[in-house]
Amino acid sequence: MPKMNLTHFEASLLFALFISVAMGLTTKKTAREQLIYGLYCFGCFLATLVGLAWLMKLGHG
């Protein structure tokens, strides 16, 4: 079985994608609401990812 090598960013993006899809599908009723909530969750994951990355960069100097 081949081993996959992903960067932190790629792995986090994939993780955010899977969780956002599941959150959108299971928490909202209509397809439109599911899509909007899924995109919202994905956006929140991305914002947190970029925010924490900057925080760590600034923290390390």
Next chain:
Amino acid sequence: MAEKPEQQEKASAARPPLSKWLPAVLVGWLVPGGGHFLLKRKGRAAILFGAVLLCFLFGLLMRGAFFSPQTGDLFTTVIYCGGFVGNLASGILYLFTKWMGYAQPDVAGHVHDYGTKFLVAAGLINVLAMVDVYEIAIGKKS
């Protein structure tokens, strides 16, 4: 005394019968998306199956490790027992992988670490799906 049967009636009315939701939830645990399929939500079933399967496969490809239950201090117990429950929640994917002899040791490195988290996340997505199946089965959700 006369209130007791009334209270019991109310409680049994509030609690849906097991036969209504248990088969769908069990199928949903064993085969991700299977509960939705059983309840004729085929589109949702396919997407959830895909999300759990892909998350699990990425975890395997990144050589993530499975948790085995360990007890000791509170932190160890929560991490290892919780991780084991998360792994087990993937249903047939976890059982089949273990049966095929996958036994990746927990080694250092960010890729392995992400793999371990992906394997647990696949199970947790399936838990979300099972809760959704339960709510659909009891009529709380369409």
